Amino acid sequence: MRTPLLSTLGRRLLALGMLTGLLALPACKAMPKAVVDLVAVRTQPAEVPPAPPAAEPPKSANSVQVLGVPKGKPVVGQPLPVVPRAGCEIQGGIPVPYLAASAWQPPGIKGPWPQDEFLHDGGDAYEPVGVSPEWRVQGLNVEDTVAHYDTIDGRTLVEPSNCAYVYAPRFSSVRSVVNASSSEFVDGPTKIRKPERVVNYEERTRVVTRTEQLQPIGQVANTKLTVYRRDQQSGVASTALLAHSFQQTFAPFEDLAVIRIGAMQSADKARLAERVESAIIWSKDDGVKVFIEKQSAKVVTGDKRAQAIYAVHEPVDGRLRICKIASTPAAQPGDFVDFTIRYDNVGDSPVGNIVILDSLTTRLAYEPDSAQSSRKAHFTTAHNAAESLELRWEIDEPLAPGDGGLVRFRCKVR
Amino acid sequence: MSLPFRNSNRRHVRSLRLPLAVALVATLLNTTGGSLASAQQRAAHYQFAASQQPPGAVGAARLQAGGPVQGYFQPVEISAPKGMLIGMAAQGGWTEPVDGSFHAGMLLGVPYRVQLQNLPEEFNSRECYPTVEIIDRTYAPQGMARRFPIPVVFNEDDLRLATKGMLVTRVIYVEDPQQAIPGVQAPGDQLWHDAGSNANPLEVADRLGRPVAIVRIGARMPDERQGPDLQFTYGCPPWQRLSAPAEAQFVPAPEAAPIQSARAPRAAAQ
Numbered sequence: 001m002r003t004p005l006l007s008t009l010g011r012r013l014l015a016l017g018m019l020t021g022l023l024a025l026p027a028c029k030a031m032p033k034a035v036v037d038l039v040a041v042r043t044q045p046a047e048v049p050p051a052p053p054a055a056e057p058p059k060s061a062n063s064v065q066v067l068g069v070p071k072g073k074p075v076v077g078q079p080l081p082v083v084p085r086a087g088c089e090i091q092g093g094i095p096v097p098y099l100a101a102s103a104w105q106p107p108g109i110k111g112p113w114p115q116d117e118f119l120h121d122g123g124d125a126y127e128p129v130g131v132s133p134e135w136r137v138q139g140l141n142v143e144d145t146v147a148h149y150d151t152i153d154g155r156t157l158v159e160p161s162n163c164a165y166v167y168a169p170r171f172s173s174v175r176s177v178v179n180a181s182s183s184e185f186v187d188g189p190t191k192i193r194k195p196e197r198v199v200n201y202e203e204r205t206r207v208v209t210r211t212e213q214l215q216p217i218g219q220v221a222n223t224k225l226t227v228y229r230r231d232q233q234s235g236v237a238s239t240a241l242l243a244h245s246f247q248q249t250f251a252p253f254e255d256l257a258v259i260r261i262g263a264m265q266s267a268d269k270a271r272l273a274e275r276v277e278s279a280i281i282w283s284k285d286d287g288v289k290v291f292i293e294k295q296s297a298k299v300v301t302g303d304k305r306a307q308a309i310y311a312v313h314e315p316v317d318g319r320l321r322i323c324k325i326a327s328t329p330a331a332q333p334g335d336f337v338d339f340t341i342r343y344d345n346v347g348d349s350p351v352g353n354i355v356i357l358d359s360l361t362t363r364l365a366y367e368p369d370s371a372q373s374s375r376k377a378h379f380t381t382a383h384n385a386a387e388s389l390e391l392r393w394e395i396d397e398p399l400a401p402g403d404g405g406l407v408r409f410r411c412k413v414r
Numbered sequence: 415m416s417l418p419f420r421n422s423n424r425r426h427v428r429s430l431r432l433p434l435a436v437a438l439v440a441t442l443l444n445t446t447g448g449s450l451a452s453a454q455q456r457a458a459h460y461q462f463a464a465s466q467q468p469p470g471a472v473g474a475a476r477l478q479a480g481g482p483v484q485g486y487f488q489p490v491e492i493s494a495p496k497g498m499l500i501g502m503a504a505q506g507g508w509t510e511p512v513d514g515s516f517h518a519g520m521l522l523g524v525p526y527r528v529q530l531q532n533l534p535e536e537f538n539s540r541e542c543y544p545t546v547e548i549i550d551r552t553y554a555p556q557g558m559a560r561r562f563p564i565p566v567v568f569n570e571d572d573l574r575l576a577t578k579g580m581l582v583t584r585v586i587y588v589e590d591p592q593q594a595i596p597g598v599q600a601p602g603d604q605l606w607h608d609a610g611s612n613a614n615p616l617e618v619a620d621r622l623g624r625p626v627a628i629v630r631i632g633a634r635m636p637d638e639r640q641g642p643d644l645q646f647t648y649g650c651p652p653w654q655r656l657s658a659p660a661e662a663q664f665v666p667a668p669e670a671a672p673i674q675s676a677r678a679p680r681a682a683a684q
Contacts, residue, residue, distance in 0.1 A: 014432065114553055116590050116624055167555055170589045170599060171565050172623070173606040174615040175572070179580045330558050333599040362594045387596035414598050 117169040119331075119363050119413070121145065121339065122324045124160035129357075131156045142386040143361045147322045147343055149399075150353040161322040166337055167330035168363065168413050241373035241393070247408070253327040254340050262321075262344040262404040318351035318401065320344070331413045336367065339411065344404030352398035356407060360388040363414045370410035377407070469630060470648070472616070473523030473549040487519030487654045488551045489563035490627070493602060494530055495570050501529035503647035509655075517563065519654030520548045527647045530568060538577040543646070544568070544631040550624060552588065560659045564627050567604045576631040583630050585615045587623040 122145040129139045129146045133156075140146065145161040250260060257265040320343055327338035341358070345351050360366060366389045371379045378394040393407050477483060492515065494500050499511030502518060508529050520526055530542040546566055554562045564586060572582045584606070589595070599605055609615040619625045636643040644650065 114588070114624065116588050117552060117554075119591055167558065167562070169552060169554075169562055170594065171586055171604060171626070172589050172595070173567075173584045173586045173604055173629075174609045174619040174622070175585075175606055176583050176609045176613065176615040177575055177580050178583070330555060330561065332562070332601075334601055361591060362596050363591055365598075414594070414596065 117167060119166045119168045119361060121164050121166070121326070121358070121361060121364060122161045123163035124158075129158050129160070131158060137357065140357055140359055140390070142359050142384060142388070145322075145324055145341070145356075145358045147320055147354060147356045149318070149320050149351045149355070151317045151347075151351055152349045153317060155317075156353075157320070159320045159322050161324040161341060164324045164326040164339065166326050166328065166413070168332065168335075170333055170363065170414075241371060241377045241379050246372045246374045246406070251327060251338060251340075253325060253338070256325070258323055259325065259340060259342045259406070262342060262402075317347050318345055318349040318399075319347035320351055320354065320399070321346045322356070333413055335413050337364070337411050337413060339409055341407045342404060343399075343407075345399040345401050348401050350398045350400050354395040354399060356391075356393040356395070358391040358409075359384050360386070360391065360411065362386040362388055364388060364411040365414055366391065367410040367412055370408075372408040373405065374407070375405040469525035469545045469547050469628075470523060472628060473525075473547050475523075476549050477523045483522045483551050485521070486551055487521060488548050488626075489560050489656055490518050490520050490546065490548065490566060491563040492516040492518070492528060492546070492566045492568070494568045497532060498568075499531040501531070502653065503527040503529070503650050504653070505650055506642040506644065506647075515658065517560070517656040517658055519656055520546065521651060521653070522548045522551060524548075524651040525648045526651060526653060530573065533573060533577065534570070537574055538579075539633065539635075541635070542573055542576055542631065543634060543636065544576070544629055545648075547628045547630075548626065549628060550626040552626065560656055563656075565604055566627065566629055567602070568629075568631070572631050576633055579633050581630065581632045583615055583628065585619040585625050586627040586629065587619040587625040590623045593622060 120143050122143070124139075124141075124144050124146055126141050127139040129137060129144060129148070131137055131148045137148070143163075146158050147161070148156055148158045150156050254260065256268050257263055258268065323342045325340050325342075327340075328335070331337050339358075341356060343354065343356065366381065371391065371393070373379065373393055373395070376396045378396070380392045380394075381389045382392070384390045391409060395405065399405070492500055497513070499513055500516040501508045501511040502516065503509075503526065511529065511531050518526075524547070526546045528544050528546055530544065531540065533540045533542060548564070552559070552562060552564065566586065572584070576582050586604075595605055597605060609618045616625060616628070634646075636646040
């Protein structure tokens with residue numbers, strides 16, 4: 001009687017071992033690259049086919065001079081050529097994307113982007129924000145921007161905003177000073193020479209008043225709502241923001257219909273796609289979410305999409321949409337950045353007790369008395385764990401369906 | 415006399431040898447790869463390098479790691495205290511020294527020799543020749559690379575120590591926004607701190623952010639008695655002369671119409 005080569009238990013163990021080995025392949029640097037690529041290709045989505053190369057950009061007056069390179073030799077090191085995505089038109093050598101068809105990355109540069117060069121403000125990262133029945137906000141981390149509101153049926157919902165990115169790298173340095181020393185000793189009478197070799201270096205470090213940055217171990221406490229009305233800035237308990245103190249004119253960066261009137265227009269698609277594309281470039285995990293009200297739309301599935309459009313089939317309760325934009329895509333230390341947050345009731349019933357919370361990152365310092373609100377609101381600030389401030393707007397009046405408002409504030413980039 | 419129990423066990427054990435071996439190898443692979451992956455996720459860019467290595471060694475290792483760094487001229491801004499003149503090695507000689515700041519595009523992994531002249535008279539020497547080594551690049555949005563160069567700031571304290579015969583090493587890194595110092599950085603200034611004795615500044619900078627450049631300042635002087643000292647200038651590697659980025663033009667606020675939409679409150683009556 002012939003016995004099977006493998007018993008049932010043996011077959012199961014073999015299958016488990018093979019599965020574990022396949023999962024470990026991408027993380028193992030010792031494996032041949034071909035095998036790793038094979039596994040990586042099968043786990044990644046299909047890549048966008050390369051687009052035709054861009055037209056040669058016009059020569060500018062400030063042409064660079066390369067020293068040390070013989071004439072006639074092609075200059076290397078020019079900025080990476082811009083290869084437009086499929087479907088992009090080119091104007092003057094600069095591609096103008098008009099539709100974010102898929103997640104796009106510059107050619108030749110694999111993700112993830114070095115996010116240490118960008119400031120993020122918005123969204124709800126890490127643990128989701130929640131509001132307890134006692135109106136205590138929990139999970140509001142640094143860089144989060146959320147709005148919580150009450151619906152007619154008594155629910156308290158939390159809606160995060162999109163993430164606004166500002167390119168603002170900051171450079172620091174670490175110094176060390178080394179002073180090499182050596183000595184030589186000669187023993188004369190016996191004519192024996194005993195050279196002393198250098199044992200160690202004498203290092204001199206000057207005393208400075210700089211403190212060494214310690215890596216944070218994490219957030220150990222959550223700030224609670226009850227301190228918002230007590231923690232104050234320069235003796236101001238809370239600032240009532242009235243509608244007449246709101247700047248009624250729009251800045252150039254706010255020239256979007258979704259900011260001005262709370263509705264999406266086709267004319268803004270190009271500019272919004274550019275901001276969306278920047279968001280994709282600067283972060284693979286976050287993306288801008290745009291909702292179109294009362295318009296039939298296709299549902300986009302996938303993890304890495306620029307925007308999601310949802311079809312509304314039945315009347316829904318009051319629902320708040322919150323959108324955040326920055327005045328500039330890049331800033332240097334010392335520059336000012338204006339943020340605008342637009343909120344709208346995109347549901348079919350009023351919402352009330354709207355509270356907008358924005359926890360600034362360390363590199364953003366709130367400019368005092370720069371907060372504005374298009375609706376009557378109470379504005380307060382509180383210190384957060386990142387040595388910056390948490391901004392809070394409490395909108396006094398409920399929001400009817402279709403209504404919206406704006407809040408603005410200015411920050412200085414540290 | 416054979417024992418049926420023993421024979422059946424032997425067949426059973428034999429059938430388990432292969433899957434057990436595969437499972438053991440897979441577990442070892444997973445453990446090894448996981449530890450390597452976790453080490454990689456800790457962002458140890460230069461885990462085994464030291465800033466005391468010869469100029470160009472750390473950058474050369476970075477080039478071997480791959481990525482869009484080959485042939486890229488990283489914008490760099492070199493600044494010195496007021497009154498000092500800055501020049502760079504070029505084509506066997508030195509460029510015309512300039513006052514203020516010096517903008518250049520430098521390759522990765524190649525050491526560049528910088529010339530500082532007109533040092534204060536109380537220093538041991540009126541000239542200093544530090545080296546600048548770019549070990550990583552930045553990824554500015556298109557058209558903004560020159561606005562955000564890597565700043566190389568020379569201060570009098572470093573130059574005084576260097577002219578006394580000490581070796582001053584500075585590792586410039588991009589701060590991690592999650593661990594940023596809440597201090598305000600003035601224009602032209604750079605936050606810095608000492609690594610401490612017996613510490614590798616490259617490793618310290620790697621923990622706080624992403625190192626991008628290494629600056630070494632010493633008292634070594636070129637020997638030009640028999641012509642240009644190419645060994646001192648590392649063969650005068652190619653670099654780009656860049657102009658200072660133009661200041662952002664002020665855009666006045668447009669005369670926009672007041673809010674007049676059904677979705678937003680109208681302007682309050684005055």
